[in-house]
Amino acid sequence: MKKWEENIRKVSPYVPGEQPQTGDVIKLNTNENPYPPSPGVYEAYCAVDFGRFGLYPDPVSGDLVRALEKYYGLREGQVFVGVGSDDVLSIAFQTFFNSDRPILFPDVTYSFYPVWAAMYRIPYECPPLDENFRIRPKDYRRENGGVVIANPNAPTSIGLARGQMEEILRANQDVIVIADEAYVDFGGETVLPLLDRYENLLVVRTYSKSRALAGMRIGFAMGNERLIQALGDVKESINSYPMTRASVPVGVASLEDEEYFREHLRMVMDTRAWSKGQLEKRGFQVMESQANFLFARHPEMSGEYLFEQLRERKIFVRHFSGERIKEYLRITIGTDAQMERLMAALDEIIPDLF
C-alpha cells in the first residue's frame, strides 16, 4: 500500500439493485413504478426556462417546499427536500444521530441504514423481527440514540399500524424517531397525524415509488420546524444546491394531479392483489403487502435458484443473501402485462408436481 492510500476511507457500500440500461428486460427489482408520472409533470419538465440553466437553483427549493407544505397541510418550515429520500435520510443520520448510544432499527429492513450508520460512525443495534417478520414495538423500549422504522418495512412489505408506531414514539421521546414512509402511499398507515404530538418525529418520503419519479431524484422530510432547520443547516454544510432546475417544478407538478396519482396507486394495488393470488396458486408463501412489491418464498425452491432462473428469462427481481431472507424474492409490482409474463416464466421454472 502506498503512503497516500493509508488515509483513504474504508467503507462497505450499499449495493443497489441492478440497473440494466437497455429496455428489453422486465425490471421488477428496484421497486420503481411501472407507470409514467402524470402528463402535467412532463409539461412542467419541458417548461423549464432554458435561458436560466446557467443560474444556480434556489438553494432551499422554496417552490417545492411550499407546495409540499400545502399538500400535506403543514406549517411553513415543516418540509425539507433532497435528492431522493436516500439523500434526506443520509443527512438526517448525520444531523440527528450524534449520541454515543446505539441507534435502533430492525435486523431485516432497508439495507442502507447500516451503511449510513457505518459511514457516519454511528453505533447501532438491530432488534430482530419476530418469526412472522413483524416489528415488535416493545423491542424499542431500551436506551438508544435514535430509532429508524421503515413503515411499511422493506423488503418485508409489512406495515405497522399507527397505534404501534405511537407505542414506539411514546417510549422514545428523548431521541429522534425517523419514520421512513417510502412505501406508505400503497396502503400503509402514515404517522403524519402524530407530527404535532411528537416534536421528535421525522417522517421521510420519496417521489421514487408512488409518484413514479425515481429518475428525477426527489425526496423529502416532514417534521417540526426545529428538526427541519437542523436538516437545512447540515445540508448547507455539504452542498448548497443539491436539486436541479428540472427537479423542483417536476416535483410541484406531480402534486397537482391528484386524480392521476390516486388512479395509478389503485392500479398498482389491484395488480398487487392479482399477483399475490397468482403466486400463491403456484405454491408461494407471500407476505401481506402494503407496498409496491411482494415478498415471497417458495417452500420447495431456493430463492437464489428462482432469482437466477428468472434472470435468464430477462426478468429481474431482487434477491438478498441475508440469512433470514435468502429464500425470499422481493418482486416489484409491474404492469399487468409484466406480471403475466412473470407468471408464465414461473410456470416454466416450477415443475408441475408442486
Add this chain to the structure above:
Amino acid sequence: MKKWEENIRKVSPYVPGEQPQTGDVIKLNTNENPYPPSPGVYEAYCAVDFGRFGLYPDPVSGDLVRALEKYYGLREGQVFVGVGSDDVLSIAFQTFFNSDRPILFPDVTYSFYPVWAAMYRIPYECPPLDENFRIRPKDYRRENGGVVIANPNAPTSIGLARGQMEEILRANQDVIVIADEAYVDFGGETVLPLLDRYENLLVVRTYSKSRALAGMRIGFAMGNERLIQALGDVKESINSYPMTRASVPVGVASLEDEEYFREHLRMVMDTRAWSKGQLEKRGFQVMESQANFLFARHPEMSGEYLFEQLRERKIFVRHFSGERIKEYLRITIGTDAQMERLMAALDEIIPDLF
C-alpha cells in the same frame, strides 16, 4: 433545550450568494455564466425519455463518465461525477482526509473548504496568501493530512502556474492533493498533464461556470483509478443515485459542441478585459484574473458601502466579511450590457473627485 435536541449536530453552514428568484436584477454574485449552454444541450434535455422518468438513473452515470474520459483523453475509470463540484469535493473530503494531521488550504480561498472540514471533523490549517494574495508553494512543505488548492483561486481570481502546482505536488506525495479547477477554463493552467506522474492528484471540475450549467448540477473529478474507485465507494455509502435522468445527457451534450464552448469562453474573457479596464478607470485596484470574475477594491470607498450601493440599484455582487478581503468586491463577468450597467451604476456611486 429539550432532551431530543441534545444530539442534533451543530454546524456553521456555508452561506451561498443570494439567489433572487426574480428576473429583474443583474446577478454578478455567484460566478455563473451569463450565456445559456449550447443549443445541443437543450435538445438533449428535451430528448430525455419521459416514459423512463419512473426508473432510477444509472448509479454510476456511465454515459457521462465515458464522455468525459474521452473528452479529456483519460483511461476508463479515471472520472467520477457528482451533483456539482461541491458534491464531488464533499465526498472527496470524506474519502481522502482521514488523517490526524491537518489538511492545508490557503487562508483566503473557497469558503466551503473550512465548512466541509468542520462537518467531517477534519483538522485543518490555513497558510496565509502573501501580501499580493498569491499562494506560496513553499508554505505547503510542512507535515499534513492532505492539500486543497483552488486554481485559479477564489475569490482572488489569481491562478498558479503548472510549475508552482508541481512544486506543491512534489512536496506532498504521501497525501491526496486536490486541485479544484472550477475556473480553469477561463485562462488558468490545468494540472491535468500531471495526472500520470502524481497518482495522489485529484483534479475537480464543474459544469457550473465555463459550461453554463449551474442549474443542472454537474461536477466531476479526474484522477487515477484507485482514487476514483474510492470516491465511488464512498458515494455508494451515501446516495446510490445522485444524478437525475436529465443531468447526464445534458452533461454529455455540452461536451459535443466545442466551437460554442470556446466561443463563449472567449466572450467572457473579452468582457473581463474590458471590465477590468473600466474599473481601473474608475480608480479600482483589480487583480489579474484567470477566472470568470474580478476581485477589486476601491482605495477610497469601503467594500461594504459599494456592495450596498450596488444592491440598492439591483446589481448583486459578492462581498465577504473576512478581515483580509472585506474591502474587496468579487464581481462576476456578465454580458457586455450587464457590465455597462454596472459601470453606469458605479459612476453614480463614486463621486467625481476621485
